[in-house]
Amino acid sequence: MIKFSELKEGDYVMVDFEGKMWRGVVTDLNHDEKQICVETEVQDFWYEPAHVYPIPLNDEELMRLNFTKEIQEDGSVKYKKGPFRLEIPEPDNFSQLEMWYREDRRHNPRVHYIHELQNQYLQMTKVHLTDQVIA
Secondary structure (H helix, E strand, C coil): CCCHHCCCCCCCCEEEEEEEEEEEEEEEEECCCCCEEEEEECCEECHHHHHHEEEEEEEEHHHCCEEEECCCCCCEEEECCCCCEEECCCCCCCCEEEEEEEEEEEEEECEEEEEEEHHHHHHHHHHCCCCCCCC
C-alpha cells in the first residue's frame, strides 16, 4: 500500500483488481474520497489506497524507464537519462544511492520505489519521469 499523499498524476504503480495485479499509471486523485484513478492496459478505474502498491526500484524498472546503464571502473553503476544521473555502489544494490541533475545533488534520498524516484526527478528537473526516450 502507498500513502495517498505520496502519489502524483503520472506515477507508475501496481493495482490489485479482483485478485490480479496490474501495472498502471495514476491519472487522477480524488482528495475528498482519498481514491486513486489508475489507467492499466485494460481500463481506467478508481482504487482505494489499500489496493495500490509501489513498484520496487531495480535495474529492470530503470531499463523500462529508458535509462542507460554504465558500470564504472570502481564497480558502481550509473544510470543516465538526459542530464539526470543516479548512481548505486554496486550492481543491484539500491540501498544507497546518489542522484544529481545539474547542480542539485542528493545523497541517499528516500527512494525505494519507482513513484518515489518519479517524485524526486520531478522536484529536480520540473519534468515528470516517464518511459519516454530522451535524445
